[in-house]
Amino acid sequence: MEASTTPPLHAPRHWPTWLGLALLWCFSRVASYPLALAVGRRIGRLGYRAAVRRRRIARTNIALCLPELNAEAQEKVVREHFEAIGISLLMTGFSWWGSDEKLKPLAQTEGFQYLEQGLEAGRGVLLVGMHFVDLDLIGRLLGHLHPFAVMYRQHENPVIEWAFRRNRERRFSQAIPRGDVRAVLRALRQNRIVWLAPDQAMKGKHSVLAPFFGVPAATSTIISRIAGVSGATVMLGYGYRLPGSEGYRLVVRPPLEDFPGESVSEDTARVNLAIEAAVRQAPAQYLWAHRRFKKRKLLPDPY
DSSP states (O other), X not given: OOOOOSOOTTSGGGHHHHHHHHHHHHHHHHOOHHHHHHHHHHHHHHHHXXXXXXXXXXXXXXXXXXXXXXXXXXXXXXXXXXXXXXXXXXXXXXXXXXXXXXXXXXXXEEOTHHHHHHHTXXXXXXXXXXXXXXXXXXXXXXXXXXXXXXXXXXXXXXXXXXXXXXXXXXXXXEEEETTOHHHHHHHXXXXXXXXXXXXXXXXXXXXXXXXXXXXXXXXXXXXXXXXXXXXXXXXXXXXXXXXXXXXXXXXXXXXXXXXXXSOHHHHHHHXXXXXXXXXXXXXXXBOTTSOTTOOOTTSOOOO
């Protein structure tokens, strides 16, 4: 048997990542929320200047999805988006190591009664999320209010993946790697809540081209397929940062009616439309730096 070529987590090549995590831990323990916002915005402004490729991707996505804005307004969203990314870096530290006393006052809620109503049916709740940049902090705040399992994508950096997995296993009832549909179905059969976000580009037999802000996007059909097999109630659950130091708005929307329908493609388009409506509530905080319109088969890559 060949020895693994993957370096151990304590290998010298990973020391810069460990140092970054240590600094993030220190900041999350001593900094206030308003200070984190101020420092995060400065980090984001540096990122806007330095991350040329990601800036180009964000500009392309925003031009495609928000054509009603003129060029100046679109560029304003791009700049605010990078500030939001900077804030999200520090909020990740808050989500992992911040105290409950610091974080609980940040949450303002809407529609959480729909979770209990959905569980009354006895087949679990499929909670559809989307990639707002403060995803981990939003998950931490949601978890204060109701336990749920989360499906997540593994990180390429093994140290960061270790940190994500360790903290998600602490904060959520279960952390399910992306693609483990059987684990999702088991959780739903136990009448639990499972959160997952189907809004990143995906290719393969379990994807279709569905409109996202009117633009064809390669989209996973996982919500329709799991709902069809499990009979779970499907509803949106997400959060976004409010102006100033007000904290975060955590939102659960009413269940999607007559879902799933007769067509997986139509179901997926409905999910994308619902996600689009949520994104419009805080457009600069959505993950525009992701290449949402790649993997579209015969359609050109706009990036």
